Amino acid sequence: MTGRDVAADVLLCLAVAVVLASSLGVLVMRDVYQKLHFVTPVSLIAPALVAVAVVVQQGFSENTVETWLALLFLIVAGPFLTHATIRAARIRETGDWRLRRGDGAP
Amino acid sequence: MPPVSGPLAGAGSPRRREQERALGRRVGSWLVWWVLLMAMWIALDYSFDIAELLVGAGVAAAGAFAAELVGHQTDSHFRVHIRWFTAMLGLPGQMIRDTVIVFAALGRFLIRGEQPASGFVEVPKAWGDESPVGVSRRVLLVAGTSVAPNTFVLGMDRERDVMVVHHLVLPARRAAR
Numbered sequence: 001m002t003g004r005d006v007a008a009d010v011l012l013c014l015a016v017a018v019v020l021a022s023s024l025g026v027l028v029m030r031d032v033y034q035k036l037h038f039v040t041p042v043s044l045i046a047p048a049l050v051a052v053a054v055v056v057q058q059g060f061s062e063n064t065v066e067t068w069l070a071l072l073f074l075i076v077a078g079p080f081l082t083h084a085t086i087r088a089a090r091i092r093e094t095g096d097w098r099l100r101r102g103d104g105a106p
Numbered sequence: 107m108p109p110v111s112g113p114l115a116g117a118g119s120p121r122r123r124e125q126e127r128a129l130g131r132r133v134g135s136w137l138v139w140w141v142l143l144m145a146m147w148i149a150l151d152y153s154f155d156i157a158e159l160l161v162g163a164g165v166a167a168a169g170a171f172a173a174e175l176v177g178h179q180t181d182s183h184f185r186v187h188i189r190w191f192t193a194m195l196g197l198p199g200q201m202i203r204d205t206v207i208v209f210a211a212l213g214r215f216l217i218r219g220e221q222p223a224s225g226f227v228e229v230p231k232a233w234g235d236e237s238p239v240g241v242s243r244r245v246l247l248v249a250g251t252s253v254a255p256n257t258f259v260l261g262m263d264r265e266r267d268v269m270v271v272h273h274l275v276l277p278a279r280r281a282a283r
Contacts, residue, residue: 005115018205021209021212024212024216025209025212028212028215029215029222031213033224033226033258033272034133034222034274036258037208037224037255037256037258037274038208038212038255040208040254040255041205041208041255042211044201044253044255045201045205045255062149062152065149065150065152066150067215069146069149069150071111075253076249078247078253079248079249079250079251079252079253080252082252082258083248083252083258083259083260084248086258086260086272087260087261088281090260096200097260097261097270098261098263098270099226099228106181
């Protein structure tokens with residue numbers, strides 16, 4: 001087992017740990033707004049770790065390019081998906097996404 | 107169930123349609139899309155066989171046409187200033203910091219049962235105008251702010267010139283209020 005293999009394995013383990021911890025976060029947090037904060041690590045951080053692991057393992061090749069393209073799509077789509085979801089949840093809950101008196105920071 | 111707000115498909119006024127646009131600009135925009143899509147085809151297919159390149163060129167042309175059609179139908183075009191991208195250079199660091207903040211909050215909840223001090227915050231941000239640059243700026247603001255795990259954008263209020271965001275862990279000065 002080379003140093004590259006070890007580094008790639010560590011990164012992959014880290015990605016799995018991020019996904020497991022995020023799943024736990026989604027499970028235990030109080031409401032949809034708090035739960036949604038744990039979706040981003042699954043959709044962006046873990047894939048980024050996997051992409052780095054692929055580069056470490058294989059160097060730059062056609063497979064690496066495909067991995068980075070897939071990551072790029074996730075990075076572009078992720079924030080909008082989260083924004084649309086939280087907005088839809090807010091509208092469903094209160095009828096409008098704008099803040100009302102008392103909705104701000106505690 | 108609360109009353110529905112926001113646009114409904116098929117209700118209200120028709121979508122904005124693009125005003126007349128010079129043919130040269132339209133062709134230029136189509137060409138940019140085609141080059142981008144063709145580059146993506148080559149990166150994914152990784153073959154310089156003539157037949158495969160021709161298929162890629164055809165698919166890229168259809169994709170570029172679809173992108174232009176959507177831009178025409180919705181009267182929206184992406185226009186950016188290069189300086190906006192320099193502001194994005196700090197995003198990877200912000201993502202790592204926010205990931206630590208979010209998981210630390212989870213750890214505190216699991217160990218001590220301490221709920222994170224989360225909430226909505228209004229951040230002053232000018233709405234801008236309805237030009238392609240103004241719309242693109244708002245799109246990038248929403249995406250750039252929502253990419254880090256501790257913060258999501260709920261929306262931008264054009265009347266009050268504020269951006270409403272939700273933090274899982276509020277910044278210290280807000281939480282102390």
